Amino acid sequence: MGGPRFEPVRAVRAYERVVEQVEEAIESGALTPGGRLPSERELMVQFSVSRSTVREALRVLQARGLVRSRPGDPNGAEVLPFTPAALHKSMTTLARVEELSLAELVQFRMVLDSAAILLAARLRTEEQLAEMDAAVAAMREALEAGETGAGEGDADAFGTADLAFHDAVVRASGNKLIEICTDVVRSIVLKLIAGRIADEPDREALMRRSIGNHEEVMAAMRAGDGPLAARLSRKAMYDYYAGYVPERERGALRALLE
Amino acid sequence: MGGPRFEPVRAVRAYERVVEQVEEAIESGALTPGGRLPSERELMVQFSVSRSTVREALRVLQARGLVRSRPGDPNGAEVLPFTPAALHKSMTTLARVEELSLAELVQFRMVLDSAAILLAARLRTEEQLAEMDAAVAAMREALEAGETGAGEGDADAFGTADLAFHDAVVRASGNKLIEICTDVVRSIVLKLIAGRIADEPDREALMRRSIGNHEEVMAAMRAGDGPLAARLSRKAMYDYYAGYVPERERGALRALLE
DNA sequence: CTAGTGCACTGGTCGGACCAGTAGGCTCTG
DNA sequence: CAGAGCCTACTGGTCCGACCAGTGCACTAG
Numbered sequence: 208m209g210g211p212r213f214e215p216v217r218a219v220r221a222y223e224r225v226v227e228q229v230e231e232a233i234e235s236g237a238l239t240p241g242g243r244l245p246s247e248r249e250l251m252v253q254f255s256v257s258r259s260t261v262r263e264a265l266r267v268l269q270a271r272g273l274v275r276s277r278p279g280d281p282n283g284a285e286v287l288p289f290t291p292a293a294l295h296k297s298m299t300t301l302a303r304v305e306e307l308s309l310a311e312l313v314q315f316r317m318v319l320d321s322a323a324i325l326l327a328a329r330l331r332t333e334e335q336l337a338e339m340d341a342a343v344a345a346m347r348e349a350l351e352a353g354e355t356g357a358g359e360g361d362a363d364a365f366g367t368a369d370l371a372f373h374d375a376v377v378r379a380s381g382n383k384l385i386e387i388c389t390d391v392v393r394s395i396v397l398k399l400i401a402g403r404i405a406d407e408p409d410r411e412a413l414m415r416r417s418i419g420n421h422e423e424v425m426a427a428m429r430a431g432d433g434p435l436a437a438r439l440s441r442k443a444m445y446d447y448y449a450g451y452v453p454e455r456e457r458g459a460l461r462a463l464l465e
Numbered sequence: 466m467g468g469p470r471f472e473p474v475r476a477v478r479a480y481e482r483v484v485e486q487v488e489e490a491i492e493s494g495a496l497t498p499g500g501r502l503p504s505e506r507e508l509m510v511q512f513s514v515s516r517s518t519v520r521e522a523l524r525v526l527q528a529r530g531l532v533r534s535r536p537g538d539p540n541g542a543e544v545l546p547f548t549p550a551a552l553h554k555s556m557t558t559l560a561r562v563e564e565l566s567l568a569e570l571v572q573f574r575m576v577l578d579s580a581a582i583l584l585a586a587r588l589r590t591e592e593q594l595a596e597m598d599a600a601v602a603a604m605r606e607a608l609e610a611g612e613t614g615a616g617e618g619d620a621d622a623f624g625t626a627d628l629a630f631h632d633a634v635v636r637a638s639g640n641k642l643i644e645i646c647t648d649v650v651r652s653i654v655l656k657l658i659a660g661r662i663a664d665e666p667d668r669e670a671l672m673r674r675s676i677g678n679h680e681e682v683m684a685a686m687r688a689g690d691g692p693l694a695a696r697l698s699r700k701a702m703y704d705y706y707a708g709y710v711p712e713r714e715r716g717a718l719r720a721l722l723e
Numbered sequence: 724c725t726a727g728t729g730c731a732c733t734g735g736t737c738g739g740a741c742c743a744g745t746a747g748g749c750t751c752t753g
Numbered sequence: 754c755a756g757a758g759c760c761t762a763c764t765g766g767t768c769c770g771a772c773c774a775g776t777g778c779a780c781t782a783g
Contacts, residue, residue, distance in 0.1 A: 234561045257768040266521045270528040278734040279776035289562045293555040304547045315642045322576040329720045462587045515737045536765040537745035
């Protein structure tokens with residue numbers, strides 16, 4: 208074990224060092240969202256590299272969602288506020304390449320959502336509670352609008368209201384990581400079942416049941432019974448999505464219901 | 466609402482279309498991990514764009530973790546098997562830019578880890594159970610090695626064994642998404658407290674307690690009591706990490722213990 | 724004072740050039 | 754004939770210079 212421990216000298220490319228420096232500036236706060244980078248021609252002077260190198264670095268930064276550049280902009284590239292877009296992207300390719308099953312995604316949502324509800328039951332303010340109530344009410348309205356014959360559009364409104372509910376919950380939980388992850392996974396799940404959701408034979412029954420489940424959750428949350436609310440929310444999500452999951456894999460979902 | 470609905474024609478850059486095509490080829494399976502892309506000079510012919518454009522596209526693909534290129538390689542860029550590296554990267558910047566608190570990260574781990582244990586209690590094979598036992602045994606060994614005076618290195622061994630335990634659990638849970646996310650968040654947490662972990666006044670007590678907690682979890686898991694095992698695992702993680710979380714934020718962690 | 728017009732700049736793309744590396748065929752040697 | 758070494762034809766990484774279509778701003782003409 209004696210002697211100096213040499214590190215393998217990986218050839219570090221020029222553009223990587225540019226990326227590192229800019230990244231560091233952003234993460235350290237020296238560059239804040241809305242701020243501008245110097246122009247490419249200015250950057251190539253500052254880093255004393257060619258414009259190609261600068262551009263490759265900018266492409267990487269852009270792929271990571273840190274900056275955006277627009278042609279003709281007299282200012283340089285814009286530093287973006289963080290968006291989960293990059294996270295979303297990599298999770299989506301994960302879902303497609305690594306054969307993430309729908310069951311796994313729904314399971315993940317059951318876990319995160321119920322955790323959010325458990326936390327929200329503790330930490331929610333009255334205002335946030337009212338927000339959730341309003342969302343459930345909007346779901347009910349969407350259902351009734353569909354029943355009276357409008358037919359189309361109600362599903363959209365229902366989905367929007369449902370989203371508003373879960374969004375309010377997850378914000379009340381106070382955990383941004385849960386917020387972002389549920390958001391990402393949710394949209395992936397929706398995209399996966401997008402085709403089949405329209406074919407649902409009795410969508411109204413599904414909606415009615417979902418509303419009932421949400422109301423139960425709200426009651427438990429109002430009573431401050433977090434664990435109950437969390438359990439109910441898992442059941443709610445199971446009821447809503449289990450139909451899209453192959454029977455063979457539903458067992459793994461039911462394991463979360465006990 | 467009449468008339469054709471025109472979409473805004475966003476100027477799509479040449480390199481983006483190259484990225485799209487290659488991405489599509491990978492996700493559709495036309496290009497499989499280990500496979501090679503044509504050389505940059507060949508690509509510029511096939512796409513009829515300049516090499517700069519090809520290279521910018523390759524940089525984006527590389528940033529997304531889909532390909533890797535090595536100078537001098539007579540074959541073109543290599544198509545990589547999916548790794549959560551890109552996910553890891555974006556979550557790390559999320560943690561740094563979005564000011565994710567340590568409390569939020571630990572909370573997230575408590576949620577995911579306990580869910581994994583809940584699932585593993587149901588789905589684990591005997592082999593996986595043995596793997597977990599072995600990991601706990603290794604933790605005990607590391608502790609004893611430290612006690613007998615070696616002093617250094619035991620912490621490393623302990624951490625490795627702990628990692629092996631959680632890895633076995635998470636694999637037994639059968640949910641790759643949970644596996645990847647716990648892995649990512651775990652490493653971020655460790656990096657955040659890396660400096661302080663060495664200053665721990667009574668690390669041995671912490672390790673002893675952690676082992677006890679793990680043994681309790683194992684007992685519950687062996688008995689098939691998933692909910693109990695999950696609850697115990699949350700407590701274990703709380704015990705281990707709460708010390709690094711400011712008191713003010715520990716309440717949010719304790720909300721998961723009930 | 725306003726409306727219109729240039730102009731100076733931006734990013735996007737192209738083509739060509741050079742370099743340091745690699746891999747595999749080649750030759751030369753034993 | 755087998756093996757060790759060189760050689761060449763590639764590779765990706767970097768640089769340079771050029772052109773284009775846009776954008777914003779200052780300036781000018783009305």
